[in-house]
Every structure is written in C-alpha cells, then in structure tokens.
Amino acid sequence: MPADLAVIGLGALGLPLAQAAVAAGIPTLGYRTGPEAGPLSPAELRRMHARGFRTATGPAELGRVRTAVICAPTPRSADGGLDLGQVEAAARALAERLRPHTTVILESPVPPGTTEGVLRPLLEEGSGLRAGRDFHLAYSPSRVDPGNRDVTPANTPKVIGGLTPACTESAAAFYGRLTDKVVRARGLREAETVQLLESNYRHVNIALVNEMAVLCHDLGVDLWDVVRCAETKPFGFQAFRPGPGVGGHGLPQDLAGHAGSGLRMVELAQQVNSRMPRYVVQRAATLLNEHGKSARGARVLLLGVTYKPDLADLQGTPAREIAARLMELGASVSYHDPHVPSWSVLNRPVPRADALYEAVADADLTVLLQQHRTYDLQGLSVKAQLLLDTRGAAPTGAAHRL
Structure with a gap:
C-alpha cells in the first residue's frame, strides 16, 4: 500500500510523529538517516507495524508520498553549534525523488534561516523543482515530551510556518489530521525561532534553579521547600527544579556569530548547567x-x-x-x-x-x-x-x- 507520509529520521522526534500518524490512520513510511535510538518500546513499535507502518528499504520509496517530514537529529557540533549533517543528507535523499505538489516539512531543531537557506537550495538543486511553486516547504517545531502520557500530539498545538501562505496552509492541512489546534506563524523564520525560544526557555530556567540550589546549600536554606511554596503563586511563576545537569535532545542555542552578539543569557545558562x-x-x-x-x-x-x-x-x-x-x-x-x-x-x-x-x-x-x-x-x-x-x-x- 502506498504511503501518504514519509517520516525521515526515526529517532526521538521522528518515531513519535510516525506513531501519531499511524494512530490517525495515515499510511506512513519511515526512513532512517543514521543509527538512531527512539523513545518507543518494542511493544509500541509492534503495534505501529501492525497498523501498517513500515520502514523504507531504500530512498526510492520517498518519491511515492504526498508529505515528507524531516526529523533528522541535529547534535552538538565540534564548534558548539548544531550539526546539520543528517538534515542535509535527508534533503539530498529526498530531493532526487521529490515530485511536484509534495509538502516538505522540517521539524529538526535548527538555527533560524536554515529551512530557506540550507534545506531549500538542496531540495531545488536535487529535484529541479522550485519551492513555493512546484512543491510546498514549511517548518514546524517538534513538541515531543518523551514519557509524558498527558501530552499527546492530539492535545499539543502545532506551530506552522511556510515559505508562502500556500505552503503554510498545505502543512496546516497535514497537521490538522493529527492535532486539535494548528497555530500559523508569519513565516519560516518565525516558526524556527519558536523552537529556539522554547528550548532556550527550558535551559535558562533550569540554570536559574540550579544556581539557586548551590546558593541555598551554602546558606543552609531548603531550596525544595522554597520551590514548593513559590509554585503556589498563581501568576508570573512556573516551577523548575534543580538536578545533576541537563540532558535530552533539545539543545540550547546562543547563536553566537549568527546574530550580532548572540544570546548572552543562554550562553551563561549553558555554563551554569554544564x-x-x-x-x-x-x-x-x-x-x-x-x-x-x-x-x-x-x-x-x-x-x-x-x-x-x-x-x-x-x-x-x-x-x-x-x-x-x-x-x-x-x-x-x-x-x-x-x-x-x-x-x-x-x-x-x-x-x-x-x-x-x-x-x-x-x-x-x-x-x-x-x-x-x-x-x-x-x-x-x-x-x-x-x-x-x-x-x-x-x-x-x-x-x-x-
């Protein structure tokens, strides 16, 4: 059976998306971009396959879908930025098989400007098609919270930003099959910057409470009781708790060298958390x-x-x-x-x-x-x-x- 959707990248971002799509009755094809470890259990994977999910045996199958979502990982690179190597490889694999009227969406965490400045040229050069005219191009920040059963694709609003208004609407039509609410950003860069803000928000607030933990220990103050009391405030406060460090797939980005002086607070937060x-x-x-x-x-x-x-x-x-x-x-x-x-x-x-x-x-x-x-x-x-x-x-x- 031909697939409606190709999820390119079957790691922490791609597998939950594929799972949600299969549950919504969308024939889904998975394509690996590297040795990826996903968050789903063997039982969950078996249920997905029983519902029709399958893994591509080769890139040729990417040319038979109406929507392709790139969820390739972007790990920390040697210079401290995000390594876009797997995103670029995914774009090249897709470009050679890209058909007119396909909707291509990027969900990988990337610096603002990547969808138009990196992904678009690779897709256009490899396919001979033009984004916004021959195929739709959009960005949507991934909002996955592994292990949280209260947060599902259906109840998590999805932000969409397209190269053109038509691109935005095409991507919104796809995500409307998965979620109860679609939020339209003004464009690609706005949608990419939503991901940047959400990820940095987590890291900056964890850094604040981590620094408070060190201070409170020195003062002989029970920080955990402080947080317990503070979170009763019904406005202007969201509780974060300290820990031994920050892990996960959402890396902070200070954008040093990309936008003026970058984000100094994020740089400091990275220092505190590290x-x-x-x-x-x-x-x-x-x-x-x-x-x-x-x-x-x-x-x-x-x-x-x-x-x-x-x-x-x-x-x-x-x-x-x-x-x-x-x-x-x-x-x-x-x-x-x-x-x-x-x-x-x-x-x-x-x-x-x-x-x-x-x-x-x-x-x-x-x-x-x-x-x-x-x-x-x-x-x-x-x-x-x-x-x-x-x-x-x-x-x-x-x-x-x-």
Whole structure:
C-alpha cells in the first residue's frame, strides 16, 4: 500500500510523529538517516507495524508520498553549534525523488534561516523543482515530551510556518489530521525561532534553579521547600527544579556569530548547567569526607543514569560525566537503572547492580541521579549508608539533597 507520509529520521522526534500518524490512520513510511535510538518500546513499535507502518528499504520509496517530514537529529557540533549533517543528507535523499505538489516539512531543531537557506537550495538543486511553486516547504517545531502520557500530539498545538501562505496552509492541512489546534506563524523564520525560544526557555530556567540550589546549600536554606511554596503563586511563576545537569535532545542555542552578539543569557545558562555534574561530584566527595571516608576507593552507586525518568534514553545524560569524574577521583563506581542493561564510561563497562537493596546497603555512597518510578526512595534511604538525592525525591530528612 502506498504511503501518504514519509517520516525521515526515526529517532526521538521522528518515531513519535510516525506513531501519531499511524494512530490517525495515515499510511506512513519511515526512513532512517543514521543509527538512531527512539523513545518507543518494542511493544509500541509492534503495534505501529501492525497498523501498517513500515520502514523504507531504500530512498526510492520517498518519491511515492504526498508529505515528507524531516526529523533528522541535529547534535552538538565540534564548534558548539548544531550539526546539520543528517538534515542535509535527508534533503539530498529526498530531493532526487521529490515530485511536484509534495509538502516538505522540517521539524529538526535548527538555527533560524536554515529551512530557506540550507534545506531549500538542496531540495531545488536535487529535484529541479522550485519551492513555493512546484512543491510546498514549511517548518514546524517538534513538541515531543518523551514519557509524558498527558501530552499527546492530539492535545499539543502545532506551530506552522511556510515559505508562502500556500505552503503554510498545505502543512496546516497535514497537521490538522493529527492535532486539535494548528497555530500559523508569519513565516519560516518565525516558526524556527519558536523552537529556539522554547528550548532556550527550558535551559535558562533550569540554570536559574540550579544556581539557586548551590546558593541555598551554602546558606543552609531548603531550596525544595522554597520551590514548593513559590509554585503556589498563581501568576508570573512556573516551577523548575534543580538536578545533576541537563540532558535530552533539545539543545540550547546562543547563536553566537549568527546574530550580532548572540544570546548572552543562554550562553551563561549553558555554563551554569554544564557545571552541575562537577558540583554533584564535589558534594559527593564532601559527604564522604564528612563521614570519615575518602573518594579514592569509595564504593559509589549511581541510581538512574538516563536523562529522563522511566525512559531508556541516555542522550546528553549528566550521569556519564559524573561517573567519569568519580572514577578519576579513584572511586569504585557501579550503577543501577531498570532501563539500561549495560553502560560504559571512558570506554570501560560500568558494573551493573542487579540486587538493588543489597547494592545500596553495600555502597559507601548512593547518588540518586534519576527518579524512576520503580524506586522506593523511602526503603532505599533506610538501606543506604549515605544517600545524595539530586532530584528532591527522597522523603524530607531521609537523604542529603542537592
């Protein structure tokens, strides 16, 4: 059966889109742009295939769809920007098969101007067609919140910005099959900048509360109680909570070198958040020292090493740097995570604790890095010799909090 939709890039952004499309009855084809790890479980993937989802065996199949959405990952590049290599490769693969009247939408996180300045020339040169005349071109920021069952494509408004008004309407018609509300931006750059603002908003606010965590520890103030009280304000405040660092797929962009002086606040937020793994290790070493133990030779157990609770996604997880720094101090590091059967740091496998409670009791220090719902923090805090809670999840007084 021919597909109506091609989702190009089957990672954290593409697979949820494909899942939503299949659930809406849209025949969907998936095309991989590289070795991608998606957020869906094997059971969810089986249900998708049972409903007709299939993976392309080659790029030739991309020429048989009416809508193509590029969801290729854009990881951090060596110069600190976003690596557009997989987006460009996806555009070239699609361009050679692009047919007139196809709607092409980019959802990958990109700097403003990328859709028109990078994607459009690749599609036009490879196809001989012209965007806005022969095919539709649009951008829509991906709004995926992995693991959050309350947020679905149907109840999440979709922002659309097209090269032309007709491009916007064509993309809106497609997304109208998936969501209850479509929001039209003035154009491509406005839609791209929505993604920039949403991602940077998260990182800047996490940086603020991370800096508050350090300050409150120095002052002897319970930040977690401060946040609990502050979030009762019905206006002008949204609660964010500190943690050991910021992971995930939505990278902050300060646009240094792209737009004047760039976004100085975002640059500072990156500095603050990137220091958190080092701060966690510092707190761990201090705790051990206060209890007559040295970090060298100490048995340290890390609980939860994924970047988000109840998912197997390790993208950008701060646990990796924390483990590496503890190892460099001479600690004997092990981990437990119900979603991660094996894990390596510094090209060395990290021992996995199979018997959780026995491992917690045996460790000189247990560090909670991720609050998976399977963890009974009350029971674990009773077993632990020392527990450093970076998520504020343990009962008050049962652990040393970040």
